[in-house]
Amino acid sequence: MTISFDTTQIxxxxxxxxxxxxxxxxxxxxxxxxxxxxxGRGSAQxxxxxxxxxxxxxxxxxxxxxxxxxxxxLSNISVKIKENEDELAALESLDVGKPLKQARTDAxxxxxxxxxxxxSADKVMGHTIPYADGYTVYTLRxxxxxxxxxxxxxxxxxxxxxxxxxxxxxxxxxxxxPSEDACLSLLLFARIAEEAGLPKGxxxxxxxxxxxxxxxxxxxxxxxxxxxxxxxxxxxMVQKAAGENIVPVTLELGGKSPQIVFDDADIEAALPFLxxxxxxxxxxxxxxxxxxxAQRGIYEKLIAAMTERYEALEVGPASDDLDVGPLxxxxxxxxxxxxxxxxVDDGLTVAAEGYLTANCPEKGSYVKPTLFRDVPYxxxxxxxxxxxxxxxxxxxxxxxxxxKIANGTExxxxxxxxxxxxxxxxxxxxxxxxxxxxxxxxxAGGGVELPFGGIGKSGxxxxxxxxxxxxxxxxxxxxxxxx
Ligand code: NDP
Numbered sequence: 001m002t003i004s005f006d007t008t009q010i011x012x013x014x015x016x017x018x019x020x021x022x023x024x025x026x027x028x029x030x031x032x033x034x035x036x037x038x039x040g041r042g043s044a045q046x047x048x049x050x051x052x053x054x055x056x057x058x059x060x061x062x063x064x065x066x067x068x069x070x071x072x073x074l075s076n077i078s079v080k081i082k083e084n085e086d087e088l089a090a091l092e093s094l095d096v097g098k099p100l101k102q103a104r105t106d107a108x109x110x111x112x113x114x115x116x117x118x119x120s121a122d123k124v125m126g127h128t129i130p131y132a133d134g135y136t137v138y139t140l141r142x143x144x145x146x147x148x149x150x151x152x153x154x155x156x157x158x159x160x161x162x163x164x165x166x167x168x169x170x171x172x173x174x175x176x177x178p179s180e181d182a183c184l185s186l187l188l189f190a191r192i193a194e195e196a197g198l199p200k201g202x203x204x205x206x207x208x209x210x211x212x213x214x215x216x217x218x219x220x221x222x223x224x225x226x227x228x229x230x231x232x233x234x235x236x237m238v239q240k241a242a243g244e245n246i247v248p249v250t251l252e253l254g255g256k257s258p259q260i261v262f263d264d265a266d267i268e269a270a271l272p273f274l275x276x277x278x279x280x281x282x283x284x285x286x287x288x289x290x291x292x293x294a295q296r297g298i299y300e301k302l303i304a305a306m307t308e309r310y311e312a313l314e315v316g317p318a319s320d321d322l323d324v325g326p327l328x329x330x331x332x333x334x335x336x337x338x339x340x341x342x343x344v345d346d347g348l349t350v351a352a353e354g355y356l357t358a359n360c361p362e363k364g365s366y367v368k369p370t371l372f373r374d375v376p377y378x379x380x381x382x383x384x385x386x387x388x389x390x391x392x393x394x395x396x397x398x399x400x401x402x403x404k405i406a407n408g409t410e411x412x413x414x415x416x417x418x419x420x421x422x423x424x425x426x427x428x429x430x431x432x433x434x435x436x437x438x439x440x441x442x443x444a445g446g447g448v449e450l451p452f453g454g455i456g457k458s459g460x461x462x463x464x465x466x467x468x469x470x471x472x473x474x475x476x477x478x479x480x481x482x483x
Contacts, residue, residue, distance in 0.1 A: 019043060078112070265420070354370075411457050451468065
């Protein structure tokens with residue numbers, strides 16, 4: 001495809017320009033292994049400029065807008081995202097290897113985030129609090145000020161949509177540092193937001209390496225809130241940086257989400273969701289339901305049904321729009337293949353594999369989807385976030401055992417429970433440790449309206465839904481003694 005804008009430009013204070021040091025980073029198409037364009041390599045100096053621009057914007061037109069007016073701008077952005085869905089999806093496919101249909105779903109979800117937060121902007125209210133005689137006490141919700149947004153490569157549009165949308169709804173300004181592996185759709189998003197009437201300096205975008213631009217942003221003393229989605233290792237660094245400056249931080253750090261299937265489950269209804277955990281976005285999803293925890297009575301039937309589907313899975317270039325595209329990079333491909341090799345060498349049984357079509361260029365980052373069966377729940381492959389098209393099936397006998405296995409990792413992001421027994425549905429929802437629990441469905445973190453976030457090493461804080469707006473604002477209590 002021909003890209004319609006200069007991808008090397010970064011956005012600061014409403015001006016598109018080269019990164020200050022003039023350096024760039026190559027963008028590789030993971031479907032082919034070939035370079036498609038370059039992006040700017042933002043530096044600490046660019047971050048300084050972006051934070052200054054975001055500070056200035058707080059005191060300009062944006063700071064004076066009513067919540068309703070802010071909401072209208074977000075709604076306009078949503079409409080324009082929809083108008084540009086084709087280009088956004090094509091860019092995402094090119095940049096991260098997502099099959100076109102899946103990339104389009106992400107663009108639609110980003111539009112929906114802006115629509116939801118546009119409608120929410122003027123509906124966040126404070127309270128009046130009964131207090132001593134002669135006093136009137138009320139609370140106000142105010143923006144933090146300049147907010148930092150560190151976004152990973154797996155769902156750039158959805159993740160930026162949820163954190164930028166929520167932050168803007170509350171009147172904050174934003175500095176966005178996308179992953180160096182996934183910038184293109186977000187550079188176009190920023191252009192769309194400008195066209196839709198977002199005042200200059202309210203959204204600044206500085207692509208670059210995490211250790212350079214990302215670290216400079218999270219350590220910046222001008223930032224008043226940090227929203228981070230990514231790995232546990234970098235999450236720890238971000239929390240330390242936030243601690244130095246005593247600013248709030250939201251950490252969304254991934255998981256090893258179980259889908260628990262009881263003997264009485266409707267397997268036909270469950271199968272698309274069970275498969276989705278491994279194949280959607282090639283398994284590169286923080287909330288992917290990659291641990292299938294299945295009761296003995298349906299165990300073999302479930303394995304047989306999943307095997308049939310795995311063996312039909314086609315892997316190919318993003319533009320072929322098959323079940324599974326390439327992984328985001330050669331590095332990620334190697335990481336995932338190392339996990340598969342470790343499992344096989346350690347004696348795990350491969351129940352089924354998908355296949356690579358003849359169209360896969362040799363230099364693309366393709367991995368065969370792989371289903372392991374009879375995996376002990378403490379095994380490395382059942383404990384660690386693989387972030388690729390790999391699923392494990394773990395058998396269990398009793399409800400207590402299912403709970404022990406489900407809660408038996410250091411993560412707690414999402415849990416799926418498949419059972420028709422109403423009492424068990426209630427017991428399981430209480431017993432499992434996860435930020436979201438889906439009964440007889442699996443949202444894969446889904447639902448713009450649904451608060452989302454982790455327990456344990458999956459992080460803390462909630463994004464998505466109305467709940468996120470409390471995190472993106474500060475509560476102020478006003479007590480007036482009027483006698
Ligand atoms: P990282 O945590 O390294 O990257 C996430 C984001 O943080 C990117 O924008 C990255 O920038 C940025 N970043 C990296 N280093 C720093 C730093 N020192 N300070 C501030 N920001 C920084 O994840 P990876 O991309 O390396 O992926 C590794 C693993 O993380 C995956 O295999 C997966 O397990 C997990 N992951 C989980 C995600 C989730 O949704 N929970 C999303 C992505 C990854 P840049 O990419 O430019 O370096």
